[in-house]
Amino acid sequence: MKNKVQYIGISLLAVFMTITSSAQMTFTAKIENRVGDTITIRGAQKFMKKIAVNKKGLFTETFEVTTGFYQFFDGSEYTQLYLKNEYDLLMTLNTKEFDESISYKGNGSLENNVLARKALDDEQFQLKYLSTDDEEVFAKAFEAKKASDAKLFSDVNLDENFRTVMTKRANQEYAMMQQMRESDLKSKEMVGKPSPTFTYENHKGGTSSLSDFKGKYVYIDVWATWCGPCLAEIPHLKKVEADYHDKNIVFLSISIDAKKDHEKWKNMVDQKQLGGVQLFADNDWNSKFVIEYGIQGIPRFILIDPNGNVLEADASRPSSPDLRKKLDALVK
Structure with a gap:
């Protein structure tokens, strides 16, 4: 379940x-x-x-x-x-x-x-x-x-x-x-309003901001390398990414690992061949984006519309059939 x-x-x-x-x-x-x-x-x-x-x-x-x-x-x-x-x-x-x-x-x-x-x-x-x-x-x-x-x-x-x-x-x-x-x-109150923003390190180099993806739906996965349930979602997330790769949606993962585990994050992204956009938050649990969404537990999934507004502040997991139903309605 x-x-x-x-x-x-x-x-x-x-x-x-x-x-x-x-x-x-x-x-x-x-x-x-x-x-x-x-x-x-x-x-x-x-x-x-x-x-x-x-x-x-x-x-x-x-x-x-x-x-x-x-x-x-x-x-x-x-x-x-x-x-x-x-x-x-x-x-x-x-x-x-x-x-x-x-x-x-x-x-x-x-x-x-x-x-x-x-x-x-x-x-x-x-x-x-x-x-x-x-x-x-x-x-x-x-x-x-x-x-x-x-x-x-x-x-x-x-x-x-x-x-x-x-x-x-x-x-x-x-x-x-x-x-x-x-x-x-608090998440329910955020629906329909502009999403909190971020500018974080991109695994491929440089930084990426939420505004970089304006015009596309953005599905965000907030996770960490030490989080068992987060890792359990990875195979499902990979499959969803593959199935919707040519649609108007970006799959974006934000690690909230501590700074001391930065290399562990980089290595895991490589070893597990994680797709989508892989970002590293600037201050783990105390990152502004995490605080503004009131995130208390992970994994946490967020869905943002092409205008940068919150569609779901607590979206379905990749392993849930509900996610595909939602995406099918939006991008197919």
């Missing part, structure tokens, strides 16, 4: 860890409609494990971990795992449904099913309520969401470290949701 859901928890990407054990855990998965021959598990302290997936979408791997939270990446989408030595975990997943299909059995399934349930609940809440203009409806749904999370974490059989961390993170997420809601309401 994840078509327009914001990436909550930029500051929550740090993985919470505890004590290392000398034991190992076993991780087994059955993946329907696999998207690649490997999956990747990432964690703190530069932990990264690539696991081969056979043609039937199966794998079993035994390895040592430090108790804590990890990211599972199938080549297209991410989900979070809670891993601990001595776990014997079985995951089932259908990539065509992803969050809706994730399920776990075995030792460690309790914590990981809570993670999967919460991810789906978060997504549905954001889609249904985060952008509503009705403050009463939002407030009621928000309180119900917090109560639902508390119930998820209340099971005394859950790992104590897991319960503690999840409760702390949930409280951080609630504050971020409030910020995102304020940003979303």
Whole structure:
């Protein structure tokens, strides 16, 4: 799913860890409609494990971990795992449904099913309520969401470290949701008005400004090299760019990486052969363009009309069929 859901928890990407054990855990998965021959598990302290997936979408791997939270990446989408030595975990997943299909059995399934349930609940809440203009409806749904999370974490059989961390993170997420809601309401007010402008470094040399593309529709991707969901959108963005390359639209990506990661940005653009116009913002999250759009989470997509006015301040992602419907109506 994840078509327009914001990436909550930029500051929550740090993985919470505890004590290392000398034991190992076993991780087994059955993946329907696999998207690649490997999956990747990432964690703190530069932990990264690539696991081969056979043609039937199966794998079993035994390895040592430090108790804590990890990211599972199938080549297209991410989900979070809670891993601990001595776990014997079985995951089932259908990539065509992803969050809706994730399920776990075995030792460690309790914590990981809570993670999967919460991810789906978060997504549905954001889609249904985060952008509503009705403050009463939002407030009621928000309180119900917090109560639902508390119930998820209340099971005394859950790992104590897991319960503690999840409760702390949930409280951080609630504050971020409030910020995102304020940003979303601000985005709605921007529609039809002149877009904030920019002049940023162009990967091909020199600088580019929004005004350079007047007379064309401009689809902007605000991203960063460290953002998993941003990277997951790249293959979809490449396909959309290819399909609309001869139309009256420019695809423009703005990296908000920190200045220290400037070379990392340049190298990633080259290595992944990123198309369109590739720009580097002048002051990461504090760049004027980012602030004026009230961007609190990435990836963020923006659609601007040929006159430089905002069509959508929070546009559909490249992976969403809604984007093509919108572009077809505009440029075909």
